[in-house]
Amino acid sequence: MTQLSPTVFLVFTAIKVIVVFTAILLAVAYMTLAERKVSAFIQDRLGPNRVGPFGLLQPIADGIKNVLKEETMPATANRFFFVLAPALSIVPALVTFAVIPVAAPLPTPWGVVDMVVADLPIGILYVLAFSSLGVYGLFLAGWSSNNKYSFLGGVRSSAQMVSYEVALGLSLIPVLILAGNVTLTEIVHQQQSLGFWYALPLSLSFLFFVISSFAETNRLPFDLPEAESELITGYHTEYSAMKFSMFFIAEYAHVLTASALMATLFLGGWSVPFWSGDDMFWRAGVLVAGLTESGQPILASPAWWKTLVTFVAFAVKTSFFVFLFIWVRWTLPRFRYDQVMHLGWKVMLPVALAYVILVAGTVLVLDQLGVEGFLFGSALTAVSGIATAGFIFFVDRDRILRGAPRGRLPVSSR
Amino acid sequence: MPEILFYVFAGTAVGGAVGVVLQRNPVGSLLFMVGTLASIAGIFVLLEAQFLAAIQLMVYAGAIMVLFLFVIMLLNLGHDYRADLKRGLGAFLAFAVTGALGGLLVGQLGGVGENPLYEYLPGPGELDRVFAADGIVGAIARPLFTDYVVPFELVGILLLVALIGAVALAKKGG
Numbered sequence: 001m002t003q004l005s006p007t008v009f010l011v012f013t014a015i016k017v018i019v020v021f022t023a024i025l026l027a028v029a030y031m032t033l034a035e036r037k038v039s040a041f042i043q044d045r046l047g048p049n050r051v052g053p054f055g056l057l058q059p060i061a062d063g064i065k066n067v068l069k070e071e072t073m074p075a076t077a078n079r080f081f082f083v084l085a086p087a088l089s090i091v092p093a094l095v096t097f098a099v100i101p102v103a104a105p106l107p108t109p110w111g112v113v114d115m116v117v118a119d120l121p122i123g124i125l126y127v128l129a130f131s132s133l134g135v136y137g138l139f140l141a142g143w144s145s146n147n148k149y150s151f152l153g154g155v156r157s158s159a160q161m162v163s164y165e166v167a168l169g170l171s172l173i174p175v176l177i178l179a180g181n182v183t184l185t186e187i188v189h190q191q192q193s194l195g196f197w198y199a200l201p202l203s204l205s206f207l208f209f210v211i212s213s214f215a216e217t218n219r220l221p222f223d224l225p226e227a228e229s230e231l232i233t234g235y236h237t238e239y240s241a242m243k244f245s246m247f248f249i250a251e252y253a254h255v256l257t258a259s260a261l262m263a264t265l266f267l268g269g270w271s272v273p274f275w276s277g278d279d280m281f282w283r284a285g286v287l288v289a290g291l292t293e294s295g296q297p298i299l300a301s302p303a304w305w306k307t308l309v310t311f312v313a314f315a316v317k318t319s320f321f322v323f324l325f326i327w328v329r330w331t332l333p334r335f336r337y338d339q340v341m342h343l344g345w346k347v348m349l350p351v352a353l354a355y356v357i358l359v360a361g362t363v364l365v366l367d368q369l370g371v372e373g374f375l376f377g378s379a380l381t382a383v384s385g386i387a388t389a390g391f392i393f394f395v396d397r398d399r400i401l402r403g404a405p406r407g408r409l410p411v412s413s414r
Numbered sequence: 415m416p417e418i419l420f421y422v423f424a425g426t427a428v429g430g431a432v433g434v435v436l437q438r439n440p441v442g443s444l445l446f447m448v449g450t451l452a453s454i455a456g457i458f459v460l461l462e463a464q465f466l467a468a469i470q471l472m473v474y475a476g477a478i479m480v481l482f483l484f485v486i487m488l489l490n491l492g493h494d495y496r497a498d499l500k501r502g503l504g505a506f507l508a509f510a511v512t513g514a515l516g517g518l519l520v521g522q523l524g525g526v527g528e529n530p531l532y533e534y535l536p537g538p539g540e541l542d543r544v545f546a547a548d549g550i551v552g553a554i555a556r557p558l559f560t561d562y563v564v565p566f567e568l569v570g571i572l573l574l575v576a577l578i579g580a581v582a583l584a585k586k587g588g
Contacts, residue, residue: 081441121550125468129455132476136448139483143441155487162480182551 004111012110016117017098024097028252029059035326042330069241074145077238081144086239086246089137092130093253099126100260101185103270103311104278105287107302112287115270115307116185123183124172127261128165131216135161137250138218138225142235153234156337157218157225163344164215164222170352171208174359175265178202178380188269189281193290194377197273199266201380203388204355206266208348210324213258215344217251220329224337259321263314270314278310351391358387416460423460427453440486444479451475462541465551 004012033048033055040047048055073079103115120126135158142154175198176182179190191197199206215222226234236247263269272278279289280300289300335343362383366376426449433446451474458467544553558566 078439081445120464122464122468125465125472125551129468129471129476132472133448133452135476135480136445136483139480140441140445143487155484158480158483162477165477181549 004113008110012108012113013117016113016115020097020102020117021094024094024253024256025249027256028249029063031252031256031322032062032248033059034322035329038323038326039330042327063245066242066245071243072238072240074147074238076146078144078146081140082238083243085137085141085144086243086250087137088140089134090246090250090253092134092137093250093257096127096130096257097253097260099123099184100257100264101188101269102260102314103307104280105302106304106307112302114185115311119183119185121183123181123185123187124176124265125182127257128169128172131254131257132161132165134250134254137247138235141239141247142225145235145238147238149231150235150237153225153227153231153237156227156231157235160215160218160222160224160340160344163341164212164348167208167344167348167352168212168216170349170356171205171212172265173356174202174205177356177360177363184264184269185281187265188271189279191268192271192276192279195374196377196381197266197268201377201384202266202359203381203384204351204391205359205384206262207388207391208352208355209262209266211343211348213262214325214328215340217254217258217325219251219255219325221332221335222340223329223334224340227334255322255325256318259318259325260314262321263317267317269317270310272310272313278306347395355387358383420457420460423453423456426450427457441483444482444486447482448475448479451479462545462550465554 036058037047037055039045048058051057051061073082098117099120101114101116101119105112105114107113138157138161139154142150142152142157145151175187178194178198178201179187181187181190187198194201214220218225224234225231226236231237236244239247270278276289280287280302282288283291283297286297287300287302288297290298292298359380362380366379371379430446430450430453434443434450437443437446451470455467455470455475458464458470541553548556
């Protein structure tokens with residue numbers, strides 16, 4: 001199985017761009033429905049059920065409503081930036097999906113097609129670079145609206161995103177130490193060959209990545225930039241119709257990309273657990289399933305059904321995280337602003353730094369001892385498990401989720 | 415194709431830089447600067463320096479410019495810039511220095527061979543060899559953490575000292 005010729009590659013890339021773009025927008029539309037359905041379930045309601053069977057056509061009705069609504073423009077707004085802001089916020093949210101591999105390579109008559117729009121050699125750095133630009137959209141929206149609540153929302157969003165980018169980046173470093181590479185296809189392959197999803201040997205990184213992803217996507221409990229009760233939805237107060245929709249789409253696209261990233265980095269991406277039939281990676285222009293003892297490549301056998309099965313695995317993992325985002329939103333209250341900053345700078349930053357050193361030290365010791373494969377993964381899982389348990393014990397001041405005793409007030413308030 | 419893209423990115427970079435100076439609104443200037451930095455990242459990609467491009471977007475466009483944004487927002491809303499414009503000798507000096515630097519740049523364009531750094535440039539095929547051995551990120555990481563690790567760590571300590579100094583100064587005032 002060989003790589004594609006340049007012309008075929010261009011054609012397939014164009015097709016992939018269109019397919020992925022459409023799929024993201026469709027997924028975003030149905031994530032809004034999922035959000036309303038799950039929130040209804042959590043609050044013991046029915047949720048949207050009037051448009052189509054089980055309310056399945058509700059996103060389409062919402063879309064039409066948003067297109068047909070009147071566009072408002074505040075009289076004192078800075079017109080240019082006011083129109084520019086929604087575009088600036090939606091572009092980074094949509095382009096970051098390009099480097100995420102969604103399934104095993106697909107064999108076609110013209111060669112094997114990778115199921116990723118662009119397998120860039122800088123992989124995860126591309127995602128970080130573009131997600132760090134997302135802050136301009138929110139900030140400009142808040143500033144150009146010329147409204148103090150919007151402005152406060154914009155300031156909060158940029159402060160929060162800058163703070164949690166640090167923790168996000170630091171929680172990625174252990175992953176890069178273990179994978180030895182920054183491309184996402186290689187990170188998936190390394191998890192396959194180690195036989196461990198990185199969520200286990202790097203559990204504390206996983207926890208921090210999930211927390212910072214919530215902060216980066218401005219979802220509860222980190223939705224201070226919107227904060228309905230104090231800021232009247234913050235930076236997009238003044239927006240209506242399609243411009244408001246674009247912020248909405250951007251938020252859900254961010255959630256989708258963050259979920260896909262978590263699935264790829266920590267849950268093995270598209271790889272199906274306990275099955276080695278989907279192990280495929282490129283080595284020197286050849287798609288191989290593994291290497292023999294003497295280093296000879298074993299040719300991989302890609303098939304359309306393998307692509308399909310691995311895509312389902314990827315979709316299931318991603319949907320789990322999307323559900324987690326929705327679940328948390330309708331369960332937890334919002335943080336206070338000083339709590340957000342305290343958690344980001346005084347808790348997560350130093351702990352993530354210490355964890356980088358711990359993982360690097362453990363990997364060094366294990367490498368020196370010549371430990372490999374299953375034993376390597378287990379040892380790292382044990383070390384990380386102790387670190388994670390210690391961290392949770394340390395931050396949980398009620399020492400592992402002990403609420404107030406039933407029927408009487410806590411001691412301090414009596 | 416790369417040539418066309420180069421002229422597009424070069425055009426937006428220079429146009430953005432001019433926009434930074436011509437804008438009356440500080441936030442507008444800042445956005446033009448972000449545009450310039452992003453265009454330069456595009457040129458880095460054309461030079462196969464994709465790692466530098468990502469770092470350029472992450473550090474300059476994504477972090478430092480956001481800091482600028484904070485400073486503008488917190489200090490300078492609605493501030494009239496005209497009082498800050500230098501007149502007389504100041505304006506003359508500014509034009510003279512800019513002209514001299516521009517002249518040097520134009521002078522350099524003609525004679526690449528006389529570039530004192532020319533002997534340090536990698537030979538033909540050298541870059542491909544390094545990329546094949548270490549990958550695009552490794553091509554920077556390996557020299558940085560082996561041959562140049564002491565200067566690298568010293569720069570890190572220098573930044574830390576600056577950080578602590580800033581905190582100390584801020585504490586003193588308040």
